[in-house]
Amino acid sequence: MDNGKTVRKKKKGVVCIAALFASYFMTAVMLLILALLLYKMDLDESKIAAGILIVYIVSGFVGGFLAGKGIGSKKYLWGLAVGILYFIILMGISAASGNILLQEGVHVLTTVILCAGSGMMGGMLS
Numbered sequence: 001m002d003n004g005k006t007v008r009k010k011k012k013g014v015v016c017i018a019a020l021f022a023s024y025f026m027t028a029v030m031l032l033i034l035a036l037l038l039y040k041m042d043l044d045e046s047k048i049a050a051g052i053l054i055v056y057i058v059s060g061f062v063g064g065f066l067a068g069k070g071i072g073s074k075k076y077l078w079g080l081a082v083g084i085l086y087f088i089i090l091m092g093i094s095a096a097s098g099n100i101l102l103q104e105g106v107h108v109l110t111t112v113i114l115c116a117g118s119g120m121m122g123g124m125l126s
Contacts (some may be wrong), residue, residue, distance in 0.1 A: 012078070015070035019082045020089070023063030030055040056111060057118045060086055064122025079123020080116055087115035 034051045037043060043051075063086055064079025071078045091108070 012071055016067055016078070016082055016085070019063040019067040019070065020085055022066050023059045023082070023086050024089075026062050027055055027059045030058060053114060056114045060115045060118030061122035064119030064124075065126045066122075067119075068123035068126030075123040075126050076120050077123070079126070080120040082123070083116040083119020084112070086119065087112045090115070 034048070034055065037051070038048060060083045063082040067078040067082040068075030090111075
């Protein structure tokens with residue numbers, strides 16, 4: 001017997017997964033643009049780092065916005081959750097690819113704050 005509560009839980013999970021996919025699609029597109037800019041304009045390291053931070057912020061915001069829009073209640077918490085999941089998956093991919101970013105504690109802390117905060121902001125503005 002399937003009640004309404006179970007259906008709502010399934011809907012929230014589907015919305016969160018869709019929001020994460022959208023975030024990573026946005027990440028892929030923006031990193032492709034950043035790579036093209038790097039190739040064409042020979043950007044220095046500080047501009048590349050700023051571009052990567054912008055990618056984190058925009059991707060987290062989009063995911064949080066879509067999660068908040070899709071779920072409809074407690075939008076900021078769902079946006080925060082999507083932002084944190086985005087960060088966790090990002091760190092998992094980074095560790096699996098051999099880029100150990102975990103040694104740079106300040107960088108990791110900044111990244112988690114940016115991802116979580118932008119996701120929460122997206123949820124609040126949805």
